[in-house]
Amino acid sequence: MERQEVRTNNNVVTKSNILIEANYKLTITEQKIVLYLVSKIRKDDDDFKTYTLPIKQFYELLGYKGNPKYSEMKKITKNLIGKVVEIKEEKKLKQMSWLSYVEYNENDGSVNLSFDPRLKPYLLQLKREFTSYKLKNVMELKSGYSIRIYEILKKWQTIKVVELPLKELREMVGATDKYHEYHNFKKRVLTSSQNEIEERTDIAFDYEEIKKGRKVVSIRFMIHSKNNTIKQEDEIINQNDDWFESLYIQLHHTFKQHNYTLTKEVVERWVGLADKVWSGNKYVEVNKLTQQSFQIDNIKNHIAFITYILNEKVNCVENGTSHYQVSVESVAKKGIRKEIIPSWFENYKVVENTKQPDSDPSFENTRLDEMLKGFEKQLNKFETPI
Incomplete structure (x- = not known):
């Protein structure tokens, strides 16, 4: 198979909005692997491809230094195959894996990866209700929570305001079993993501706590683009018209x-x-x-x-x-x-x-x-x- 150089500057991630708001819990490294593979999909692809990537460059892409440690990489992809994404659609709950196949080619220092075919409706031939953004924005983020909140807010960027129930937000970012006290969730997830997204991506956000009595029940996000106008070369990000x-x-x-x-x-x-x-x-x-x-x-x-x-x-x-x-x-x-x-x-x-x-x-x-x-x-x- 042809070796592919790992570049991210012009790569675009496109997901259906249903998948954007799906529930899953991935590590920061696992998220970056998935998003990089999504960015390799072309808008006219009618089926998933098996992507062959140079392990050394892929290793560097994930933020690691030095020579690739195959044992470490194998452990990462093995764990990723076992991770489940839950998609709620038309009163159904669908559970599926992100990857269906991984193969290491130690002779030429590459790895083959393939998506689970059940993800096709959410990643291929998308004509409406989808969200696009440049991969380089999320690759610079250091927190998995920041990546998930960034994706969710990109979906609503054109509308600029979105209110999400706290319970649903926890599920979407994968924080149902951590930071049970709201003040910890606010510090570790909301405020931390707010600072990182503003510093490293093309958007920023403020948020308000919506309370029922003294309990916070929802979060209202106000989304801001860092540019007053959307540049022509970035219009691909807003393909969902x-x-x-x-x-x-x-x-x-x-x-x-x-x-x-x-x-x-x-x-x-x-x-x-x-x-x-x-x-x-x-x-x-x-x-x-x-x-x-x-x-x-x-x-x-x-x-x-x-x-x-x-x-x-x-x-x-x-x-x-x-x-x-x-x-x-x-x-x-x-x-x-x-x-x-x-x-x-x-x-x-x-x-x-x-x-x-x-x-x-x-x-x-x-x-x-x-x-x-x-x-x-x-x-x-x-x-x-x-």
Whole structure:
């Protein structure tokens, strides 16, 4: 087989978003092996290849110095074959290995590695809902937690804000059996990764702790690109141009956390309104508006609330006034008028969850065939006398 020189400057890692958010626990060395192999996949490959790598250069790539120690390398790859990745998809839990085959060629100092074929749907011929980034960013990281958080945040880089339940975040970064006390998790995983990612990669992030009582239940990440504009040569990193799908997934996740159901129909309407206000930045602004609304305690119907704000902002733009006068805080204080809600909203069917928030008892009597009556009750909670 042809010997391949190990270079990483222009290599790009591309994974399906499902695999980005999978649960697994790999050492920093194991992660770098997997990511390097992923970066060798080409977008037109229809099957996995067996990659033959020079062991000496591969050894150096992983951060080791001196001559390769075959016994050490064999131990690393043997352990990696035994590591399992868990993928949650369509109410199924799939467990599979990363590698299916490793072969050492001591005569010419090379190693052959092959992916498990069951990973094909998550690494080959990806057309939508995937994330790409340059391999050189993660190869410079020294912590496995930093690599996983970097990958997760790259998925949401275009949306800029993502809130993840603490339990799910622990599972994704492989820290379910360590740092059980939150303050240790914060120090060893969050803060450490924050510093390293900012220092060594193309993004940075801030985060907020979302609490239920005194307990931290979620982490809200705010993602920042180090460049104000995305350079043309880096556009490959953002090949996932399906912003709507990314936005809907995030908003659906947020609403689900608060025991609400959100449909694509509503998000499509929001994006249509937001386009009249922010144009190309509409997806980011809709996500930001939604996250802000859930920080206000007295909002009973977030769908009506967000719809009202967007409609009011459109009115401002059409009337030639500044839409910044309409904000989450100002609307929450004064309430909303139901006649401002557009006609399409009246046709939106309430989808009832099995468990509704205790703070919103009016949901108990809402039925699909009583949608107008149900919305009347919801909108009355925001209404102020005119």
